[in-house]
Amino acid sequence: MLAKSFKRFAIAPLLVALASCATAPEEKVSLLEQVKSRGELKCGISGGLPGFSSLTPQGAYTGLDVDICRAVAAAALGDADNVAYTPLTAAQRFTALSSGEIDLLSRNTTQTLSRDAGGGNGLTFAPVVFYDGQGVLVRRDSGVTTLEDLAGETFCSKAGTTTERNLNDVMQARGIPFEPLNFDQDQDRNQAYTEGRCAAMTADRSSLNSARSGFAAPDDHMILDEVLSKEPLAPATADGDARWGDAVRWVVYGLMAAEELGITQSNIDARVAAATDGEEQENAALRRFLGIEGDLGSKLGLPNDFVVQAVGAVGNYGEIYDRHLGPDTPTFIPRGLNASFTEGGLHYAPPFN
Amino acid sequence: MAESPRSGPRSRQLLLRIRRGLFASPLDTVITVVLAVLCGGGLWSFLHWVFLQADWAVVVENIRLYIHGRLPVDQVWRSWSWLGLLGTLCLVTLMPAGMLPRPVLRLLPLLWILILPIGLLLLASGLGLEPVKSRFWGGLQLSLLLTLGTILMALPLGILLALARRSSLPLLRWLTTGYIEITRGMPLIAVLFFGQLMIPLFLPEGWTLNRVLRAVLSLGFFVAAYMAEDVRGGLQAIPRTQLEAARSLGLSPLQTIILVELPQALRTALPSLANQCVASLQSTSLLAYLGLIELLGISRSILGNPDYLGRHLEVYIWLALLYWLVCILMTSLARRVERSLNVTGHH
Numbered sequence: 063m064l065a066k067s068f069k070r071f072a073i074a075p076l077l078v079a080l081a082s083c084a085t086a087p088e089e090k091v092s093l094l095e096q097v098k099s100r101g102e103l104k105c106g107i108s109g110g111l112p113g114f115s116s117l118t119p120q121g122a123y124t125g126l127d128v129d130i131c132r133a134v135a136a137a138a139l140g141d142a143d144n145v146a147y148t149p150l151t152a153a154q155r156f157t158a159l160s161s162g163e164i165d166l167l168s169r170n171t172t173q174t175l176s177r178d179a180g181g182g183n184g185l186t187f188a189p190v191v192f193y194d195g196q197g198v199l200v201r202r203d204s205g206v207t208t209l210e211d212l213a214g215e216t217f218c219s220k221a222g223t224t225t226e227r228n229l230n231d232v233m234q235a236r237g238i239p240f241e242p243l244n245f246d247q248d249q250d251r252n253q254a255y256t257e258g259r260c261a262a263m264t265a266d267r268s269s270l271n272s273a274r275s276g277f278a279a280p281d282d283h284m285i286l287d288e289v290l291s292k293e294p295l296a297p298a299t300a301d302g303d304a305r306w307g308d309a310v311r312w313v314v315y316g317l318m319a320a321e322e323l324g325i326t327q328s329n330i331d332a333r334v335a336a337a338t339d340g341e342e343q344e345n346a347a348l349r350r351f352l353g354i355e356g357d358l359g360s361k362l363g364l365p366n367d368f369v370v371q372a373v374g375a376v377g378n379y380g381e382i383y384d385r386h387l388g389p390d391t392p393t394f395i396p397r398g399l400n401a402s403f404t405e406g407g408l409h410y411a412p413p414f415n
Numbered sequence: 416m417a418e419s420p421r422s423g424p425r426s427r428q429l430l431l432r433i434r435r436g437l438f439a440s441p442l443d444t445v446i447t448v449v450l451a452v453l454c455g456g457g458l459w460s461f462l463h464w465v466f467l468q469a470d471w472a473v474v475v476e477n478i479r480l481y482i483h484g485r486l487p488v489d490q491v492w493r494s495w496s497w498l499g500l501l502g503t504l505c506l507v508t509l510m511p512a513g514m515l516p517r518p519v520l521r522l523l524p525l526l527w528i529l530i531l532p533i534g535l536l537l538l539a540s541g542l543g544l545e546p547v548k549s550r551f552w553g554g555l556q557l558s559l560l561l562t563l564g565t566i567l568m569a570l571p572l573g574i575l576l577a578l579a580r581r582s583s584l585p586l587l588r589w590l591t592t593g594y595i596e597i598t599r600g601m602p603l604i605a606v607l608f609f610g611q612l613m614i615p616l617f618l619p620e621g622w623t624l625n626r627v628l629r630a631v632l633s634l635g636f637f638v639a640a641y642m643a644e645d646v647r648g649g650l651q652a653i654p655r656t657q658l659e660a661a662r663s664l665g666l667s668p669l670q671t672i673i674l675v676e677l678p679q680a681l682r683t684a685l686p687s688l689a690n691q692c693v694a695s696l697q698s699t700s701l702l703a704y705l706g707l708i709e710l711l712g713i714s715r716s717i718l719g720n721p722d723y724l725g726r727h728l729e730v731y732i733w734l735a736l737l738y739w740l741v742c743i744l745m746t747s748l749a750r751r752v753e754r755s756l757n758v759t760g761h762h
Contacts, residue, residue, distance in 0.1 A: 109708070109716045116719030119476045121485040125719075146550060148626075149706045149716065154612060161615035163623070276725020392721040 093165050093299070093306035094138065094363050102144045105131035106164035109149030112272040113386045113393035114170050114192075123147050126386045127168040129376045130191055130297050130314065134166060137313045137368035142375035156183045159300045166310060168297040170194075170268075177298075185298040186307040189314045191379075193399035193408055195289035196228050197267035199274060202284050204261065209238055209288055215261035216241040218251050228291045229264050248273065266293060267395060275392045287398060309362045316369035319351065319411035320378035321402050327377035334370060351414045358414055369414075379409060465732075473723040474733045480713050481737070484553020493544065494556050497534045501559065504530055508748055512755055531563050549627045553708035555737060561631060561699040561709060566692050568635030573642025577680075578672060580647055591643075598640035604701055606637045611705040630702050638695050645687040649680030682756045689749030693742050700738075710734060 097103050107115040107127050115125035132142035148164050155171065158164045173190060176182035198217075200206045209232070219225050221244035233240050243260050245251040252273050255263040263270065267285055274280050297314065299307045320326075325333050336342040337349050349355040353366035360366055376382055380402070387395045401407025437447045474481070483494040504526055512520065538560070540546035552560065579591040598606070610633030614624060653676055661671040681688075703712035714730050717723060723730075 108719070109706070109712075110719035112719050112721045112724055114719075116721065117477075117480060117485070117713070117716040118720065119480065121480055121487075123716075146548070148550065149708060149712065151704055151706055153608070154706055157612045157616065161612075163615055272721075272724055275721065386721075392724060 092363070093303050094309050097138055097165055097306075101139060102146055103131060103135040103138065103166065104146045104148065104164045105134075106148045106150045106155055106158050106167045106169055107131065108169045109147070111170055111268075112275065113268065113391065113395070115147075115149075115168075124386070126192060126382055127170060127297075129382045129386070130168045131166060133317055133372040133376045133382075134310055134313050136375035137316070137364055137372040138309065140365070140371055156185065159185065159298065162300075165306070166297060166299055170295045171298055173294045173296045173298075180301060184301040186301050186303070188297040188299070188307070188310045189318070189411075190294040190296045190408070191314060192268070192295040193289075194266050194268050194293035194295055195399075196225055196264060196291040196293070197270050197289060198286045199255070199263045199265075199270045199283055200261065200286060202282050206262070207286065209233070209236065209286070212240065212262055213238050214240065216243050216259065218243050218245065218255045218260040218263045220244065220248065220251055220265065221246055224291070225265055232290045252276070264290070268393075271387075271393055271395050280392070285395070287396065289399065305363055309364055312362055313364075313368065313372055315411040316351075316372055316414075317376075317379040317382065318402065318409045319414060320369060320373045321380040321409075322404060322411065323348065323351070325373055325378060327373060327375075327381055330370060330374050334367075347414070469729050469732075470726060471729055471733075473717065473726040473729050477717050480717060481554045481710065481733075483556050484708055484713060485551045486547065486553075486556075487551065490545070490547055490551075493537045493547070497537045498556060498559075500533065501530055505744060505748060509751055528567060531560075531567055534560055534563070549625050552627065553713045555710055555741075557627070557707065557709040558696065558699050559741070561627070561634065561702070561707075562692070562696045564631040565634040565638055565695045565699070568631065569638035569642050569691070569695070570688070572635065572639035574646050574677070574681075576639060576643035577646035577650060580643065581650060595640045595643055598637055599644075601637075603634075603637055603698055604704075606633050607701055607705055609633065611702075626707060630699075630705070630707060634695060634698060638691055638698075642688060642691050645684040645691065646680055648687070649682070649684035650676060652683045653679050682753075685749065685753050685756065689746065689753075692749070693745050696741060696745065697738070710737060 105128075107123060107125075109115055109117070109123070111125070111127075113125055114127045115123055118124055128147070131145045131147070135145045136142040148158065150158050150164075150167075150169055155167055155169055156177075159167050167185075168191075170192070171177070172194075173187045177185050178187055198209065198212070200212070206212055217229060217240055219229060219242065226242065226244060229240075229242070243254065245254060248265075248269075251263060251265075254260060256277055263273075265273070267289065270285055274283050274285070277283060297310060299310055320330075333342070333348075334352055334354070337345060337352055338354050342348055346355065350358055352370055353359050353368065357366055359368045362368070365371065377385070383397065383400060384390070387393055397405070397407060399408045401409065403410040438444045479488075479491065482498075483491050486494050504523075507515070507519070508523060508527075537544070538547060538552060538556070539549065576591050576595060579587050580595065582588050582591075607630070610629045611626065614629055618624060657675055657679075658671060661675045666674065699709055700711040702709055703715060706712070708716060711734065714734055718727060718730055
């Protein structure tokens with residue numbers, strides 16, 4: 063929230079512009095080789111976003127974004143703990159990548175054209191790890207399940223954000239009348255909602271979720287399944303280093319493919335054993351995926367069993383999601399678009415061939 | 416215990432004073448009652464919240480993070496020993512001058528300068544200790560380290576700048592005036608942004624400058640400009656006749672500065688210099704928005720923990736208390752130094 067206000071900070075566009083001038087596209091060793099010879103992955107995270115990255119009382123970072131760093135470290139270095147985390151604000155994150163202060167940005171960053179393009183921030187995005195989007199929070203006992211049920215009701219939102227506009231667009235397009243009520247501060251908006259001044263509250267689903275967890279009775283409220291805007295959050299690397307970008311991309315795909323194939327942190331050793339000389343040894347695709355056969359990993363510059371390393375360290379994508387955003391956590395967000403395509407979601411890993 | 420004979424009239428005097436001060440007229444009485452109800456009500460609901468409603472687990476369970484940052488558990492003793500040394504030094508400095516032997520008194524300024532390198536040795540590496548990367552530093556320990564580093568860099572730099580601004584060499588005078596005016600014309604957050612974001616881009620390939628060092632450098636250069644003006648104020652308070660007297664005694668210009676001008680100028684400037692020191696402690700909290708996990712930054716990360724959602728008020732009140740305690744310590748140290756300078760000045 064505070065970090066967002068820095069977007070308007072006058073110096074930020076200047077810094078970004080200067081940053082893109084200062085990075086000379088020289089012939090250099092891929093970050094993948096640098097990471098391997100350094101023995102440590104430098105990962106940029108938010109450091110304070112519930113469910114994505116935060117500190118445990120033991121001083122360790124944890125969260126979905128953090129597990130992506132850990133998976134890449136496990137795949138490239140064989141040890142998920144060899145990660146140096148750098149907490150970054152929204153204003154800092156792209157400069158940190160281009161100056162080489164971090165190797166990988168895993169910090170709830172929305173993938174957009176101008177961030178991807180060389181004329182913009184010049185990033186290379188890995189696959190989306192969390193499809194966020196604007197959601198709607200309502201009281202469970204109100205019986206509301208769709209936006210149509212909220213016709214004529216009051217919506218609390220934050221003034222001057224895209225949230226307000228998105229809501230207007232969607233409601234107008236679907237011909238649903240509503241009453242907007244805007245606030246300058248998150249906390250005022252939350253309070254107005256809990257005091258019953260509005261029937262629904264709208265914001266990004268992940269932020270609705272952490273707001274709800276702070277309520278006195280979080281279970282009395284639920285987030286509707288409908289999503290009003292696209293906020294695909296993806297890890298990113300610096301442009302001009304295809305080798306490193308590919309490695310990161312396929313580690314993330316590996317986590318998703320493992321979920322499709324039912325490979326989990328707990329059964330991975332058994333599956334590897336079965337594919338090596340057990341009942342699955344005829345399954346060539348699985349053997350390639352696990353690195354028992356072929357050289358998929360080394361084509362990327364990673365060990366052939368990089369998926370085994372990554373999943374063994376942090377679990378498959380579904381397990382990561384459940385650990386930080388699943389039903390047993392205070393930050394529960396229904397999987398929705400974040401399910402595997404086999405379950406009707408959007409996570410779809412291309413073939414490991 | 417036997418009551419002293421004077422306690423009777425004295426308590427009556429107190430009652431009288433209360434009546435005269437608070438209940439002199441009906442209007443006074445109304446104002447007193449309304450204010451008392453407002454203050455009492457506010458205090459009561461605050462205390463009610465503090466003791467009955469607030470959930471202090473977010474502070475208690477993370478106390479190690481607030482004090483030492485992400486330092487590994489088996490290395491925490493290094494942070495403790497530095498904080499212990501710092502605390503002892505504060506206590507010794509605060510002791511009445513008469514209780515300390517002269518050599519200790521003489522050594523005190525040196526010890527205050529040495530405490531920073533000692534801290535770096537203890538916290539980073541050296542002395543055969545396992546090296547700890549600076550990204551594990553955090554919490555109160557990092558805030559204090561940043562403040563001390565800033566002060567120890569800004570104070571000498573500020574004095575030099577103030578002297579240079581009054582120098583008879585025009586180029587030197589213009590340069591320092593320009594530096595001071597430009598720095599004072601910039602907001603601190605812009606300077607810090609520059610330090611954290613731009614310096615890494617300008618460094619040659621493969622060079623990296625530690626984030627903490629970058630923070631201290633930008634804070635130090637910034638605060639030095641303000642301290643320079645404080646010292647210059649002190650220098651201007653010295654009557655010209657003193658300089659003439661120094662010259663007629665045959666003191667060289669350098670001797671005049673060290674023996675005549677600076678001791679008096681610093682004494683005059685001390686209250687404002689102390690003010691700058693307290694302000695630089697507060698300024699370190701801006702670094703939370705540049706990704707350093709000092710006291711405020713680590714609190715952001717702790718508040719991100721799903722187990723402590725919505726516990727902002729508890730954390731910020733705790734932070735306010737911590738910052739206030741350190742500030743109180745700093746101001747009493749400054750008062751102590753002021754008093755000892757005055758004593759030596761009069762005798």
